Amino acid sequence: MTEPLHIANCSGFYGDLHDAPRLLLEGPSPIDVLTGDYLAELTMLILWKMKRRDANAGYASTFLRQMDDVLETVLDRNIAVVVNAGGLNPRGLAEALRSLATKLGRKVDVAVVEGDNLIDEVPSLLASGVEFTNLDTKEPFSSTGKLALSANAYLGGFGIAEAMQRGAQIVVTGRVTDAALVIGPAAFHHGWARDDFGPLAGALVAGHLLECGTQVTGGNYALFHELPDFRFPGFPIAEVAADGSCVITKQPGSGGLVSLGTVTAQLLYEIGDERYENPDVVADFSSVELTQLAPDRVGVSTVKGFAPSGKLKVALNYEGGYRNQMSVVLTGLDLEDKARRVRSMLFDLLGGEEVFREVDVQLICGATTIDAPTNEAATGRLRIVVKGEDEQLVGRKFSQAVVALTLASVPGIFADTPPSNASTYGVYWPALIDGSVVDHTVVLESGEEIHLGPAPVTAPLPDKSEEPEVQGLTDEPTTLAILGDLCGARSGDKGGNANVGLWTTDDEIFSWMVRALDVDTVAELLAVDVDVEVRRTVFSKLKSINYVVVGILGEGVASSARLDPQAKGLGEYLRSRMVDVPISLLPKLRQP
16 A cells, blocks of 8 residues: 655646745645646637747746746655646747756756647548537537637546656646646556546545645635635645545645635535546546544545546637727716716717627626715726727727717716727637547657557446435525525636535535525526526535536636626625525524
8 A cells, every 4th residue: 555645736827826836845744746737728828829929938937937946856855746837838848847957957857748739630630520519509610610729638647647657757748637637646656547436536636626726725715714814825735545535735834724614615616517527537526525634634535436438628719809898987876877878879989889799888886886985985887898800990999989988978987998909819619529539648758759548448427416305495484694604605617607616514504505595596696697507516425516607608718708707706796695594594604
């Protein structure tokens, strides 16, 4: 039986705290593997733009600067480093790391995992009948009439495991699943085979918990009053055991908190139903159980795992056209009437709203602007977003028309943004392809290339389990209460969909949540359009419910006109709503 593997994650996104690797390595707890997640759907488009300007770019350059601080420590302590910072140019990043080591008078064995980048293969795949059918809209990619700018398959963790087996100390990947950064090192360390689905499912859960960095140690935590202080949270560590179970913790003395609540919150982040699919395994999240073992130490049980489907997710991006955004400030009385007048006058100048592909106008203000205590509190922002194919119309013609209204429309108006040019925007297109068409390749330090075949055992996705039987609401008297005084929430984006997970630690509150918070009620509380589908999954062992709001983010974060295009605030909005609560639950409400 191998000892647990200590895996620390120093990055949850491209732009995370620069000092994270150094802070982790300076702590007293041992670290065997340092991982970093730098890629998101939007990041791939950003890296594409960088690579278009400079063929040698296309990777997360911030990681290279972080390694400049800690590479000698990594080499001295024989710590493995596994990151997806390679983006669209993993070989370029690998070479830069070798140059960094040379500058320090050291040598380092760097391997690259590639094969995810399918942009050159898209035309031939389309010609062969691969339709790249959109996972959400079910439309074929050909319906867009566009050329893909980027196309990357999400690879699993066994390329990473193979690289480490062959002696690599640093493994740089392109697009792999976030959890692959943990699955790969754990599979190598514990000697798991590709059909050890139970342990692999546990590593998938550990990877999901680590992938967003400090979100599992108190970052973005709904019940932030539970946090012990106002410091930046420490970055997480997972101690992954041979059976796939793990302990989530952080460096002693660092900020934040590791609790049943913080871990549950991250488990619910950006998920769908209980079937969490990965190229290596499908994990059953309904089988996960958590235990508070000690302060800042939460145990995660073994997890039920199933064979993967054999399909790989592919994220394509294409250029959608031009967009622009302006805002003006409105003051005092009759803000809604003022907003309607400004909108009408603006599009009268521009030839009507129909000359644009999309128009989104939002009046953003507080609860009331009447008798406000300050001038600033009596204001609202009118935010106007337009999209279209005509660069001049969407650009200066639109933005200058907005500014022109500041002396011609309503009292108390003033510009909040200067006139601006249009910018291009990308559209995210998720699809599935057969894993056999992807050449999952490991490039070793010697230059040798190892080609991994697809998963040797595959199976259809297991059926979604039936929801537990739900008894109707009782006749007990109720009163209005704030939902957030009963439960926590965590929300996020997955392409054009958003998810909101709610959790509690109380059995009675959870029982009420299951009965009261059905999809229709939550749709009403979230104020979504009547034709928007909301799906629900109940996780009884976690006292949690997850909701997926289908299509609320349109064509993905790069294209969405919403003020909150990644749905980061959707959970907190839901918690702020008033709901009918049984009188018997009032003693359990969170006290200020």
